[in-house]
Amino acid sequence: MSSYTPQQLEPRWQAQWQADGLYRQVIDHNKPKHYALTMLPYPSGDLHIGHWYAMTPSDARARYMRMKGYNVMFPMGFDAFGLPAENAAIKRNIHPQTWTFANIERMRGQLRSMGAMFDWEREAVSADPSYYKWTQWFFKKLIELGLAYRKLSAVDFCPNCNTTLAREQVWGDDRHCERCGTPVIKKDLEQWFFKTTDYAEELLDFSQIDWPERVKVMQTNWIGRSEGANVVFKTEQGDEMPIFTTRPDTLWGATFMVMAPEHPLVDTITSAEQAEAVREYREQAQRLTDIDRESADREKTGVFSGGYAVNPVNGARIPIWVADYVLMGYGFGAIMAVPAHDQRDFEFARKFGLEIIPVIQPESGALDADAMPESYVGPGVMVNSGPIDGTAVSDDKGRKNPSIAAAIDWLADHNAGEEAINYRLRDWLISRQRYWGAPIPVVYCPEHGAVPVPDEQLPVLLPEDVEFMPTGESPLRFHEEFLHTECPICGGPAQRETDTMDTFMCSSWYQYRYLSPNDDEAPFDPTEGAYWLPVDQYTGGIEHATMHLIYTRFFTKAMREMGLVDFAEPMLALHNQGMVLGEDNEKMSKSRGNVVAPDDLVQQYGADTVRTYLMFFTKWDQGGPWNYDGIKGPQRLLLDVWDIAQHAYAPQKEDAQATRNLRRKTHQTIRKVGQDFESFSFNTAVAAIMELRNTLNDAKRNQNVSAAAWAEGVESMLLLLAPIAPHITEELWAQRGRPYSIHQQSWPQWDEAIAKEDTITLIVQINGKVRDRIDVPAGTPEADLKAAALASDNVQKHLEGKEPRKVIVVKGKLVNIVR
């Protein structure tokens, strides 16, 4: 018998597996495929415990699927472009490329120490020119499809990261940068966008995918669909002034209009008398940050423009106000205001003494415009509304509400508007004023404008010799050689685009690059794609719910338009893990000093123990604070497994009942662990294996089970543990003379007859309180259960000679006697 030394055994098996290509994952049409994917890491320098927490259960489940008979692909790569590399360059004068690729090298080694079944021949690195060539190619394809465009607009800019951000990367009430937490500011810049909004409706359809409810709700909120109508008002100057409203039924109650301060028509409609006031108001609005402007509790401000609009439903002449509670970025940047039935408009009208006309009459009677304390938003019946008077108003949204349906029909009949749907989702801003990203493959020619770089010139390589200075402009702008080029159309002098792409662009299609990471002809090999795609099981953190997970869905839909794939959803199933916190229950960070280093743990306990603990210590979806003492449980488990599997078992006083009990436990455990792997309940799977260990320990001590039952128990335990602790199980499997490799064995099967309990503990209750427990054979008829319960001494005592009023018998479980 040897002692368990994972520090020696684990690297030995890792080398063996690699030498044998045990985890090479190639097309095999004889087996069903399973594409398991876990979110790829950013090469920040060290693999931290959070990576282990995300990856090892994903690996265990991929291994389980493999043992279940699937041909499993489980690749790994690096999301290698991004800001930290550039910040390191600025701070420590290391080139981002050097820094990044050194980190990748280091993390590869750390990932190997995990013993995961990654197929390293499928590795993809997004900062490698052979990868970003195709990121650039996709950019061009999106232009061709009309899904990428350049626009000047007020965009979110992080003054700390010195770059613009997508709307999705601006978080929280204070509108801070998702990366660094700095509040963002607005800047007017010409930037590249992807038309994610084209797919707003399709992105709301989750019927093809099995994703967590939470993610679906978050994406649904994010996309923010509203049903209503577009209605065209006309200004007195004759300009069309379209607005969007979810309540077209209240059009007859519109008493004024409001334009956002940035609205292009503001100058046209403003009267000479009001010009100065409007100018002042606009300047003041510009000075306010978004945080101030968008806080709902702030008192409404605004100014009369002096202009008027005509309500198309009744010809009413109503004043146009300018106010910052209307946002330029949503709808048309202008609204009709119906103070009687919208709280925001109501507050505005009361403050500025504007007219209020109720058009919905609640059941309780007519509203009094002068007395109402707040707007009325409930159901009722339409009044003061000409053609739709008398129509019922329900609480429903859109056409389901009879009054809204009537209004929409009226608008369509009179050519005044049409049914419309508006989304909160904005197009994806992908330009970044940073160096360490994939260059946007576009050239600007004075003659031909923005011209995409021809395919044969891809990739547009990042030059290495650049100055890293956080100027708010891309460092590439100051690189003369890069900047100056020729127009692909006329050959005349032209300038390159110097912004790079959002790194979320790189990670939007990485699951496809794994199929053929060295392919120079296409982003991925269609033969590989036909077999492996789409991803069957995706795992990763919830923090990407409205970023990466929306982008990659958009990307796949665009790839469908490109004819590259024939499906609409990139990942059929998704499971989110939680987060490991420090022992102090806080997010791990160097500054807090609560970081758990997996390398040290592996050194001390071995990777198998770390893996087992990470799967055991909490529910995976939930995460929680790390606890250094807790790892002793899994450590003892593996030490016991080591002793049990090496034990030269010889029965002394063989007992049929003990043998039966062990076999039952073995088969019950096989059943339980399989169920738990299916449902990602890894903590209870490990607990079940611990129970089997306990039963085997009893048998070992008592030497009273048959040799066959012992061997069955031990080897089943090794097989069940193999996905969780791949090294120790491989070693013990080999030591027991079983065929290499344990990871190529079939998942064990259970026999229901053996797993079945043959006695049950009957619970005897009186008025719902447990008064006795009686062991009876499984399958005892109800009448006998009842008789046994009534015969109990304790029951007789509590009944005090009285007849029970009622006896409830639950077969195989309990008897409840109602006194």
Place this chain on the structure above:
RNA sequence: GCCGAAGUGGCGGAAUAGGCAGACGCGCACGACUCAAAAUCGUGUUCCUUCGGGAGUGUGGGUUCGAUUCCCACCUUCGGCACCA
């Protein structure tokens, strides 16, 4: 404000087509081994108790023979959205 998730021993967590609350583990206590300690092994471990029992899954109600599980109201924590027309 709106939407969603969650509240169970000292701790992490089990158990919900309504049926033994606390699986498994950590920790702790006692015992064994040891000169001693660690490790290991064994026993115990929700609380209260006059040792008969009683109380107990955030709080208060309800349905039921029976509720951690279902219903209503509320409290707390976390997450998302929020002047989105």
